[in-house]
Amino acid sequence: MDDHDPYYYDSDDDGTASDTSEEGLVEVPQDDIPGYFQERDGRLFHSHGSSPYPLPVDADEFHRQNGLNRLLRTLIGDLFVGPVRELLAMSLGEQRRVVDLGTGTGQWVLDMAHEFPHVRFYGVDIVPIATRYPPHNVLFEMHNIMEPFRYQDGSIDMVHARSISMAIQDYRALLHEVGRILRRGGLFVSCEWGRFPAMEDGSEVAIRAPRAHAFFNAIRDTLRVRRGIEPVASDIPHFLEATGQFTNIETRRFLAPVGEWPTDPARREMGREFREMMILYARSMRAVLRDGPFADYADALVEGYIRDISTVSGIVSTCFTVHARRI
Numbered sequence: 654m655d656d657h658d659p660y661y662y663d664s665d666d667d668g669t670a671s672d673t674s675e676e677g678l679v680e681v682p683q684d685d686i687p688g689y690f691q692e693r694d695g696r697l698f699h700s701h702g703s704s705p706y707p708l709p710v711d712a713d714e715f716h717r718q719n720g721l722n723r724l725l726r727t728l729i730g731d732l733f734v735g736p737v738r739e740l741l742a743m744s745l746g747e748q749r750r751v752v753d754l755g756t757g758t759g760q761w762v763l764d765m766a767h768e769f770p771h772v773r774f775y776g777v778d779i780v781p782i783a784t785r786y787p788p789h790n791v792l793f794e795m796h797n798i799m800e801p802f803r804y805q806d807g808s809i810d811m812v813h814a815r816s817i818s819m820a821i822q823d824y825r826a827l828l829h830e831v832g833r834i835l836r837r838g839g840l841f842v843s844c845e846w847g848r849f850p851a852m853e854d855g856s857e858v859a860i861r862a863p864r865a866h867a868f869f870n871a872i873r874d875t876l877r878v879r880r881g882i883e884p885v886a887s888d889i890p891h892f893l894e895a896t897g898q899f900t901n902i903e904t905r906r907f908l909a910p911v912g913e914w915p916t917d918p919a920r921r922e923m924g925r926e927f928r929e930m931m932i933l934y935a936r937s938m939r940a941v942l943r944d945g946p947f948a949d950y951a952d953a954l955v956e957g958y959i960r961d962i963s964t965v966s967g968i969v970s971t972c973f974t975v976h977a978r979r980i
């Protein structure tokens with residue numbers, strides 16, 4: 654197989670694990686690519702029947718994903734949390750492997766592949782939106798992460814899962830599958846945005862930014878009722894613990910300013926960019942709200958949220974990170 658060829662899927666994807674040898678993978682024909690998308694309300698969405706994922710997959714969304722990738726790198730101070738450098742250090746005769754779940758535009762994988770050229774990266778998504786011409790150490794694959802992976806037991810060094818909480822209904826089941834493919838001592842690294850904003854000074858967001866609060870309440874209820882998606886960001890450490898497959902479970906929280914209210918110039922710039930990303934998010938969520946119990950208020954909720962993040966000082970979003978070792 655030519656490493657520079659584009660998307661692949663497991664030709665005998667019968668729900669059983671195969672291997673990491675990349676045999677049996679079939680290139681997605683160019684002509685089939687439009688079939689992975691469908692248009693609604695002037696936006697492009699995935700067409701996968703069983704995925705509850707609600708966000709579009711078009712140019713605005715790519716801009717948002719790549720913008721967040723940059724922002725998170727600044728916020729966290731690196732591309733990841735945890736002992737990733739030690740884990741991925743070159744070791745003679747051993748091929749290190751990293752799987753990125755719900756890879757999206759694949760920007761995280763591409764940044765990592767540049768920094769760790771000796772490591773093999775697999776970026777997995779239900780839509781072919783990552784580059785068709787990845788570097789030699791990257792393979793972008795089409796796969797539904799709600800189903801078993803093709804990788805053998807214990808064959809993967811690290812699994813990375815960032816911003817996938819809306820891509821799956823059963824995060825616990827996903828963690829069991831992650832535990833299956835990770836080798837002993839392998840690392841799971843996750844990063845999820847909390848579904849609710851907060852105030853930096855700890856005051857009540859419902860009072861200080863009531864329209865932002867109403868918007869996220871409506872999103873939470875709509876996702877729950879229409880798609881069976883729960884906000885799981887702060888529960889992932891407990892889920893990991895409950896599998897009995899992980900140890901050294903470490904969590905961190907990073908607060909990102911939303912808006913240009915910080916006085917420190919670097920944080921102010923971050924807040925400006927982050928607000929831009931949140932405006933894109935809110936506009937993408939309009940279609941979700943239109944298809945649920947708040948349909949009549951969808952426009953007002955979106956516009957109200959945008960107004961709050963443009964006028965209220967002190968709003969922050971929380972990024973929850975977790976890293977844990979496979980026992």
Ligand SMILES: C[S@@+](CC[C@H](N)C(=O)[O-])C[C@H]1O[C@@H](n2cnc3c(N)ncnc32)[C@H](O)[C@@H]1O
Nearest residue numbers: 704706718755756757778779797798815816820
């Ligand atoms: C919010 S994006 C995050 C992208 C990337 N992880 C990042 O942090 O930039 C979520 C991605 O999950 C993908 N996705 C949604 N449901 C999925 C599923 N069932 N299996 C695989 N990928 C899925 C979407 O297509 C989208 O690209």
